[in-house]
Amino acid sequence: MKVKLRNPDRVVDVTGPATVAGLLAELSIVPEAVLVIRDSTLLTRDESLRETDELEVRPVLSGGAVG
Amino acid sequence: MKCKVCRDHAVVDVRRHNAAFCGPHFIAHMQGQVARTIKDFKMFEAEDRLFVAVSGGKDSLAVWDILLDLGYDAVGFYLDLGIGSYSGRSKDAAVAYADRRGAKLVVRSLSDEHGYTVPELSKLTGRVPCSGCGLNKRYEFNRAALEEGFSVLVTGHNLDDEVATLFGNVLHWNVDMLGRQAPVLEERSFESIDGARPVLVRKVKPLVRVAERETAAYALLRGIDYIVEECPMVEGNTQHRYKEAITLIEESSPGTKQQMYFGFLKRAAHRFADESGGGEIVACERCGSPTVRWGETAEAVCSFCKTKGSALKRKEEGYVPSRRPKRRRP
Numbered sequence: 001m002k003v004k005l006r007n008p009d010r011v012v013d014v015t016g017p018a019t020v021a022g023l024l025a026e027l028s029i030v031p032e033a034v035l036v037i038r039d040s041t042l043l044t045r046d047e048s049l050r051e052t053d054e055l056e057v058r059p060v061l062s063g064g065a066v067g
Numbered sequence: 068m069k070c071k072v073c074r075d076h077a078v079v080d081v082r083r084h085n086a087a088f089c090g091p092h093f094i095a096h097m098q099g100q101v102a103r104t105i106k107d108f109k110m111f112e113a114e115d116r117l118f119v120a121v122s123g124g125k126d127s128l129a130v131w132d133i134l135l136d137l138g139y140d141a142v143g144f145y146l147d148l149g150i151g152s153y154s155g156r157s158k159d160a161a162v163a164y165a166d167r168r169g170a171k172l173v174v175r176s177l178s179d180e181h182g183y184t185v186p187e188l189s190k191l192t193g194r195v196p197c198s199g200c201g202l203n204k205r206y207e208f209n210r211a212a213l214e215e216g217f218s219v220l221v222t223g224h225n226l227d228d229e230v231a232t233l234f235g236n237v238l239h240w241n242v243d244m245l246g247r248q249a250p251v252l253e254e255r256s257f258e259s260i261d262g263a264r265p266v267l268v269r270k271v272k273p274l275v276r277v278a279e280r281e282t283a284a285y286a287l288l289r290g291i292d293y294i295v296e297e298c299p300m301v302e303g304n305t306q307h308r309y310k311e312a313i314t315l316i317e318e319s320s321p322g323t324k325q326q327m328y329f330g331f332l333k334r335a336a337h338r339f340a341d342e343s344g345g346g347e348i349v350a351c352e353r354c355g356s357p358t359v360r361w362g363e364t365a366e367a368v369c370s371f372c373k374t375k376g377s378a379l380k381r382k383e384e385g386y387v388p389s390r391r392p393k394r395r396r397p
Contacts, residue, residue, distance in 0.1 A: 007297045032082075032318045033311070035283055042078040042284055044068045044087060058295060060283040061227065061314060062124060063197075063307025 001053040003027070021045040024057070033061050079284045082321035090288045097285045100276045101133045108250045110271040111219045117141040118217035118268070120208045121164075121172070123157030125286040125293040126223030128164050130274050132289055134221065135168060141221070146207050147176035148200060149184025150300060157294045164291060175211060177203055183378055185300065190388050191378040196300040199374065206356070206371040212268040218254060224272040227279040230324045231309040233331055246339035249332070250275045255357055257350055266350070266357050278324065279310075 003023070004011050017023040020036050020043050036043045037056040049055070068077040070089035077087035081096075088096055104110070111117065117134060121127040121143045134141040145161040147154050158174070165172035178184050181203070188203070189196040212220045229248070236244045252270040256263040274282060286293050301307060316323050346359035351369035353376075358369035368376075 006295060009296075030311075030314055030318050032280060032314045035280065035287065037287070040287075042090075042287060044077055044080045046068055058283065058287075059297075060125075060280045061307065061310045062126075062279070062297065063301045063304035063310065 001049060001051055001055060004054075004056040006057070006059055015051065017049060019045070019049060020047045023049060023055070027057070029057060034059055078288070079281070081278075081281065083278075083317075083325055085321075094285065094288055097129075097277060097281065098133050098136060101130070101273045102137060104250070104273050104276045105271075108271070110251055110273060111139075111269070113139070115139075115219050116217055117219050117221050118173075118208075118212040118215060119143050119221040120204070120223070121145050121161045122223075123160035123164075123294045124223070125291070126225050126228075126274060126279070126282045128160070128223075128291050128293050129282045129285050129289075130221060130223045131164070131170070132168070132286075132291060134273070135170060141170070142215075142217070143170060143172040144208065144211055144215075145172060145174045146204060146211075147174065147178070148203075149176065149178050150186060150298060153294075153296070153299050156296070160292060160294045164293075173211065173215060175207065177207065180207060181375055183375075183382065187382070188374070188378050189300075191381045191386060192374060193388065194374070197304050197306070200300070202371055202374060209268055209270075209356075213265060218265070218268055220268045220270045222270065222272055223274055223282070225274040225277055225279045225282050226324055226328060227310050227313070228306075229272070229275050230313055230328050231306050233328060234309045234313060235305065242339050245336070246341070249336065257355075257357075264355075266355060275328070276325075 001014055002011050003014050014023060014026060017026050021031065023036070024031050024034070024045070031045050035058045037058060038053055068080055068087040069075065070077045070092050071086040072092040073089060075089040078090050079093045080087040117139055119127065119131045119134065119141050121131055123145070131141055131143055143161065143165055145158055147158055161172060183191065185196055185200045185203070188194070188199040192199060208220055208222075233248060236248065250272045254265060254269040255267040256265045258264075313324060346361045348357050349360045349367045350356070351358045351372055352367050353372040354369065356369050356371070358367055360367040
């Protein structure tokens, strides 16, 4: 499956994980720190994945100045 | 997972509530959380006009969206910080959202208002970019709100922002900052010969009950086209590192963030309420904003005016920094 990562934007190929939780573990990403998106739809961590999926792992933690 | 409300297919899990939601019920859940926060902390009334600081990011656009849907008179305010093309793209996101909703957006630029951008300020003063940026945003948000005739300023600070700030304040025992950390910062006026002169608008944070992951999910489900990329000046930012550390703990112990923040508000915040350090709050000699004077003979100039004065003096002198601004090691 193709996985789009952010900051900086890039696409990586991942083979094997059957679920969102498995994918994030494979990529060493903390699930609470991201959203996983497939075809503009949010996926929960138990969602099944297919090898043909195109996914985005979008970080949600922003930093910077406290306004 | 199934939606806890309708048992349909869930798209968002909120582990600290031991719940998952389908799209429509998650949106309703978010609106309910914000409405409850506004009521519990008596943030404002239905007739108040709200000035919402928007950056083009998910949190500020989400809070503006929810307030509009809840029926409030909410006007957006975008401050162009002059951070290269990043500021252009974030402004585009704010303007596009306002256009889509038919909502009013006030736009100002730091350069027009004060004569420098955030990157210039950092070079001229040697301050870490986020420090100068935060100081200028706080000042300009308040100034613009007063000038535009608003009494309530809304910011998109979420639970993660507040916990990271609290975490940092405890790590360094910034007791004066702990005394000022609250979901509502009250307005302040100075007495003058013409009567009370408002100098600080009321500042409120309606998103303190929702986590950053939830505001991102809300924005996505609502089709809000927010700026996903991170500010190019944020690298190594301390607040971001605190968030990462807390998120690791939250992952293994869901609910920790909420317990830390609301536990602080309920059981500890009042203990720091009088930790102002003994200074006297007076009007800044240059701009009239409140500032703390440490002794009767001390200068009464606020941090913003000191920083601005120093930056513009150096700019006029053609100052060239000899090295990059100090940055803490990541």
